Amino acid sequence: MDLKSGLPFWLIKNGLSKDYNTLDSDIETEVLIIGSGITGALVAHFLCEGGVNCVVVDRRMASTGSTTASTAQLQYEIDTFLFDLIEKVGEENAVKAYQKCLESIYTLEKIIKKLKIDGNFEWRSSLYLASDAKGFKDLEQEYETRKKFKLPVTLLNQKELKDKFNIDKKGALYNDCSAQIDTFKLCTELLNYHKKNSGLVVYSHTDVVKVENKKEHIIAITEKGYKITAKKIVAAPGFESESLLKEKVMQLNSTYVFVSKPLKEEDFWNEKCLIWETARPYIYVRTTKDNRIMVGGFDEDFQNPKKRDALMEQKNKAILKRFKKLFPDSKIEVDFYWCGTFGETKDGLPFIGEHKEHPNMYFALGYGGNGITFSVIAAEMIKDLYLGKPTDSDLFAFDR
Template identity: 65%
Template sequence: MDLKSGLPWWLIKDGLMTNFNILQKNIETEIVIIGSGITGALAAHFLCEAGAKCIVVDKRMSSTGSTAASTAQLQYEIDVFLHELSDQIGTENAVKSYSLCLKSISTLKQIISKLKLDCSFEMKPSLQLAANKQGTKKLKLEYEFRKKHKLPIEFLDKKTLKKQFGIDRDSAIYTDTSAQVDAYMLCRLLLDHHKKKSGLEVYSYTEIVNVNHKKDGIRLLTDRGHEIKAKKMVCSPGYESEFFLKEKVMKLNSTYVFISKPVLKNLWPESCMIWETARPYLYIRTSTDNRVIVGGEDEAFLNPESRDRKMGQKNKTILRKFKKLFPEIDLEIDFHWCGVFGETKDGLPYIGVHPEHPNTYFALGYGGNGITFSVIAAEIIRDLYVGKPSGNEKIFAFGR
C-alpha cells in the first residue's frame, strides 16, 4: 500500500538511513517483529530489555512507513471523548484506557531521557477547542467526567480562552500533560540503540509472503525465498495488517498536513498543541525551529491517486482554517504531505493475541493516538511474553 506521498518534513530534516541490511539467508530467533515503524521499534525495545532475542523485518527501508509521516502529537485523550467511550466499553475500562495513555507519555519521556535519544521530545500543553455550541456542551460534559475520575483537565470559557490564548472560540479544555516528538528519529534511534546493546537485527526491503503457524512457533517465508523461524511473532505492520489478520478491525482514512517556513515572531502562548471537537478536526503543533505543522481535512481513503489529487486544495483549506484561528500569523507552506491512518469503532487499538493466530501478538495502534498506543502495546506484549500479564490486554482485545 502507498502509505504516504508528498514530502514529509521528518524525512527532509533527518534524511534516510544508509546502514541498512536485507535478509539474504535463513534465520532463527526467539521473536520476529513485523514492521520497523515506531510500534515495532518500541516492541523491540521492551522485549530486548526483557532479555529476548529479536529481529525486525520490514518490506520498506526501516522507519519510513507511516511513522515518517506522523505529526507525533502525544496526548492522553483519544478520538472518542471519555464520557462517550464509557457508554461503549464501560466506565472502568474507559478510564483505564485514558489513564494508560497518560502514563505512556511519562514512560516514553523516561525511555528517551535514560537512553539520551536526541529526537526533539518536548512536553507541551494541549488545547481542544469547541467548534460550535454543541462542541461546548460536549467539552463541559467531558470536563466534569474527567474531573470526577481525577484525570488532569481545565475548562476555559470564551473570555478566558481569548485572554490567555487570543483565540476567539466559545470554549476549550486544556491539559498540561501532552508532548511532541520527532517520531521518525525516535524510531531510528531506538532501533540503533538495540542493534548495539542487545544484538537486535533489523532487515529492510524484506517482505513476508507466507506465514505458517506451527505448534512450536512461526515459520515465515520472505520474497527472496528465505525462511525465518521464531517462537513468537509480533505483528505491527501499521495500516497494512490485512495480510496478517483477515478480520477487518479498522477503516482507512487519509489526512493532509503541511509545515510552514520558520515564523519570525512569537506564536501563540505556550506554543501548545491545538485540536478541535469538529470532525474532521484541524490539528496544530510547532517545531523546535518555530515552524507550524497544521493538518486535517481527513476523509475516507479510496486509493492513493484520488488522495493525492486533492492535496493542493486540501492545503488551501487547511491554511484558510488556520488563518481564521490566528489571523495575525502569516504562514507560508514549506513542505506538505498526506498519509493513511486507520480508525476503530471505539478509537482504541487492538493489542494482544487472536484465537486464529497462535504464537502471535498483535500491536495495531490505530487512531489519533498511535504512538501512545504503541507504548501501551509494547508493554502489554512484553508482559505476555514473560508470562506476567497485567490484565490491560483485555481492554484492547479482539472481539471486545
C-alpha cells in the same frame, strides 16, 4: 500500497538513515517483529530490555512507512470522548484506556532519558477547542467526566480562552501534560541503540508473505523464499496487518499536513500549545523545534493513493483557511506538505495482543490519532505477555 505522498518534513529534516541489510538466508530468533516503524521499534525496545533476542523485518527501508508522516502529538485524550467511550466499552475500561495513554507519555520520556537518545521530546500544553455551541456543550460534559476520574483537565470559557491564548472560540479543554516528538528520529535512534547494545538485527526490503504455525514455533517466509523461525511473531506493520486478518477491524482514512517556513518567536501563540478542535473535519496544530508550525487534518475516507494525492492542493487551502480563522494575523507560509493513510477503529481504541486464529502471534495495531501512545502501551503489554506477566490485554482484545 503507498502510505504517504508529498515531502514529509521529518524525512527532509533528518535525511535517510544508513540502510539496513536485506535478509538473504534462513535464520532463527526468539521473537520476530514485522514492521520497523515506531510501533515495531518500541516493541523491540521493551523486548530487548527484557533480555529477549529479536529480529525486525520490514518490506520497506526501515522506518520509512507511515512513521515519517506522523505529526507526533502525544496526548492522553483519545479521538472518542471519554463519556462516549464509557458507553461503548464500559466505565472501567474507558477510564483505564485514558489513564494508560497519560502514563505512556511519561514512559516515553523515561525511555529517551534512560537510553540518552534524541527524539526531540518536548512537554507541551494542549487545547481542545469548541468549534461551536454544541462543541462547547460536549466539552462541558467531557470536563465533568474527566474531573470525576481525576484526569488532568481545565475548562476555559470564551473570555478565558481569548485572554490567555487570543483565540476567539466558545471555550476549550486545557491540560499541561501533553508532548510532541520527532517520530522518525526517535524510531531510528531506538533501532540503532539496540542494534549496538542489545544484539538487535534489522532487515529492510524483506517482505513476509506467508506464516506457518508449528507446534512449538512459528515460521515466517519472505518473498524470496527465506525462512525466519521464531518462538513468537509480533505483527506491527500498521494497517497492513489487515492482510493477516479475516475480519475488518478498522476504517482507512487519509490525512493532510503542511509545515510552515520558520517564524519569529513573537509570531507564535502562548505556550506553543498543541491545538485541535471539536469540528468535523477538524485541524490539529503543533510547532517544531526550529520554529515552524505544523498543521494537519481535513481527513478523508481513503479510496486509493491516486485519489488521495489528487486532493492535496485542495486540502492544503482548506487547512490553511481554517488555521487563519484561529489566528487571523498569522504570517504563516507553507514550506512542506504531504498526505498519509491511517486506520481508525469504531471505538478509537487499538488492538493489542493475541488473536484466536493466529497462535504464536501478538498484534500491535495502534490505529487512530493516538498511534504513538498506543504503541508505547502495546510494546509494554506484549513484553509482559511474552514473559508471562499479568496484563490488561482484555482492554484492547479483538473480541472486546
